[in-house]
Amino acid sequence: METETQFDSYLEYFTNKLVGYVPSIFGALLVLIGGIILIKILRKILTGILTKRPDHDPTVLKFLLDVLTWILRILLFVQVIEQLGVKTTSFAAAIAAAGLAIGLSLQGSLSNFAGGLLIILFKPFRIGDYIEAQGQAGTVNSIQIFSTRIITPNNQVIYMPNGALSNNTIKNFSQEPLRRAEIILSVDYSSDLKKVKEVIFNVLKSDSNILTEPKPGIEVKALADSSVDLVVFMWAERGNYGAMVSDFYENIKMAFESAGIEIPYPHQDVKLIYPESKGYKIQ
Numbered sequence: 001m002e003t004e005t006q007f008d009s010y011l012e013y014f015t016n017k018l019v020g021y022v023p024s025i026f027g028a029l030l031v032l033i034g035g036i037i038l039i040k041i042l043r044k045i046l047t048g049i050l051t052k053r054p055d056h057d058p059t060v061l062k063f064l065l066d067v068l069t070w071i072l073r074i075l076l077f078v079q080v081i082e083q084l085g086v087k088t089t090s091f092a093a094a095i096a097a098a099g100l101a102i103g104l105s106l107q108g109s110l111s112n113f114a115g116g117l118l119i120i121l122f123k124p125f126r127i128g129d130y131i132e133a134q135g136q137a138g139t140v141n142s143i144q145i146f147s148t149r150i151i152t153p154n155n156q157v158i159y160m161p162n163g164a165l166s167n168n169t170i171k172n173f174s175q176e177p178l179r180r181a182e183i184i185l186s187v188d189y190s191s192d193l194k195k196v197k198e199v200i201f202n203v204l205k206s207d208s209n210i211l212t213e214p215k216p217g218i219e220v221k222a223l224a225d226s227s228v229d230l231v232v233f234m235w236a237e238r239g240n241y242g243a244m245v246s247d248f249y250e251n252i253k254m255a256f257e258s259a260g261i262e263i264p265y266p267h268q269d270v271k272l273i274y275p276e277s278k279g280y281k282i283q
Contacts, residue, residue: 035076115162186227
């Protein structure tokens with residue numbers, strides 16, 4: 001009987017506590033839902049205001065909005081637990097005590113965050129640029145807080161950590177309006193180099209994608225084992241670079257064939273010597 005009485009008293013105690021705690025739970029839910037909606041509205045407002053500026057940078061805009069969103073989410077989390085009755089002073093003390101462990105465990109993430117800041121500040125590339133880094137190449141789709149999203153030409157998505165990206169070599173193909181191609185052509189030793197250069201120049205002049213300024217050029221690169229190697233320099237606008245190179249290979253092959261210029265392939269001359277002392281005879 002005494003045990004049943006104790007159970008009833010405990011049940012009544014917890015029921016009263018739960019009933020008294022219900023307003024705090026509802027209040028925390030309202031703060032959470034309202035905060036999430038407010039953050040989304042604020043993000044849309046800031047996006048609309050900043051995108052109307054003539055000098056706005058989509059790269060910086062996306063990164064700053066992401067950082068601001070996470071800061072507001074952290075503040076919202078603090079408000080929610082405060083609404084639940086958790087003292088923020090004790091909560092802050094707990095975070096401070098665990099700060100060292102958190103910092104050590106998140107070294108990579110903090111490095112990536114710092115790398116993202118460096119990318120935003122120094123702008124080695126922007127959204128839409130075609131870059132090559134870390135052995136990968138593609139178009140920058142977005143610069144996030146911890147990583148950069150790149151889409152390759154065959155439509156694969158690559159996430160590169162900002163820390164490694166900011167501390168290594170980045171090749172940006174989109175910063176300059178013009179690009180130069182250096183194409184190696186090989187001709188037979190018997191070819192007339194003056195005629196060869198004339199044919200090449202005619203091909204260069206006939207392609208509208210090849211710019212006249214800066215001027216294209218031809219130089220002898222090397223006297224190889226079975227060919228004379230020439231290097232052809234040509235310039236194109238960034239968007240026409242791929243078409244220029246492809247068209248040049250096609251046109252130069254047809255021009256060489258029409259002019260009777262041979263494009264050699266590697267070959268070796270083998271001489272067999274039969275010693276007469278061994279009794280071999282050449283027939």
